[in-house]
Amino acid sequence: MGGVTVTALDAAWADRWLRECARVLAERREELIELDRAIGDGDHGENMDRGFRAVVAKLDEGPSESVAAALKLAAMTLMGKVGGAAGPLYGTAFLRASVAAGDRDKLDGPAVEAVLAAARDGIVARGKAEPGDKTMVDAWSPAVKAAATPADGEAALEAAASAAEAGAQATKPLVARKGRASYLGSRSVGHLDPGAISTAYILRAAVTAAVSEISAGDVE
């Protein structure tokens, strides 16, 4: 991969993933506020930025011992700091993902699929949205499907992130049926769902954390 290496999807990767989420969501704060302002109440960017800044503050206390521990730390922090609908939804997603990661040292392709499927199932259970409702499920659902094929963990993540991005873009023509955007009815058509977009950023961050420049700390 020429100067770039794929790292194992281990505890260090999980910590890098969460830090990368915080970096990207801080960078995309305004964009997510703007998307949410159009069909919600304009707080999604602020809430996600606040939540992941709190996650980084926790990570700064010391490295996670396992993938599951990192995901659980994220779950508890997001549930406590984000609020709105996104807090319980992402909190539940990371909590279920943590349980699915179990005691694995690192994730391979099937484990990535299992973790993402558990996250999606948690979101569906809490939010009761179905595909096509114009919610983050429209990014999570294709992501899980795409992660099913590759045996390799990084390839599964890459497939999931790309599918989430396509799924998020595909929310544009939909009529919202859940959350605050649902009150707009047909007027929600033509706008991207902010939760689906933040999901795409979070899954892309997982890939970025896996494909890193060779450095002393990252070499297997």
Place this chain on the structure above:
Amino acid sequence: MKKLINDPRAVVDESLEGFGLAHADLVEVQWDPVYVTRRGGAVQGKVGLVSGGGSGHEPLHAGYVGQGMLDAAVPGAVFTSPTPDQILPATQAAHGGLGVVHIVKNYTGDVLNFETAAELCAAEGIDVRTVLVNDDVAVEDSLYTAGRRGVAGTVLVEKIAGAAAERGDSLDAVEAVANRVVANVRSMGLALAPCTVPHAGKPSFELADGEIEIGIGIHGEPGRKCVGLEPADVLTEHLLTPVVEDLGFEAGENVLLLVNGMGGTPLSELYIVYRRAAQLLADRGASVERSLVGNYTTSLEMQGCSITVLRLDGELTSLWDAPVKTPALRWGV
């Protein structure tokens, strides 16, 4: 954006700090996590009442903490529901041994966070009942939306359930009377101009000159349609008619009429709306037994109002009249 603030991120905390100082005789503000309790904490042997939601709807909810109403309120970030780690200690602080009723507005975020918190409370051994307020008739097809929203009717639920708890009703009875208010209260609102969330820095929606939004929720999110501006009497009819029709109104009923300001409309205009709403109710043979006019459930500085009608019976009227002593509602004490 011109606002009387310091740092957009400090708005909720600094406002609560002032609130706590101004009403130190009635409430205590707790920090980390943030919630507001009645001064002196839970009343032993009384059902606890907790509500909460996004900030920006003042005096909802912290303004209604005190004798005869809420035992604790949980403010979230502006227009964002509070989190379970705030709701749990607020519920513990409100628990006087007989259990606690959570009064929750039907918004996705509020419902999810209170649902999670109720599970945590149950694990701590507190019997928590959740009463969902969904008085907004503007949301027409609940099948394809998150359902009817909880708006200004919430104040009436909090007042009446609070009075029932104060007179010593059981958890079942307080829950039942709160649900009876929910079943008999309807609201609808309109916006003349949007508001600006401090950390977003821009208006929360767009309205052209001469346009108004009919059927808004308390964040300005729409429910029915965007129409041209009309005289107050016409707009009042646009709001009152769906409210009354949804209540399944019959001549001879006694009602409470609340004309609520969204934060940026003068009281004089609210009284113009009240005047017409009272006329329309009289035309339908209703008797307005109790009334309330003012900013009770706001959306920051939004211009607009909502109309709420509650069908009264003898018990609801006497619970409404019962003494209340909170920062924002006070009589009979």
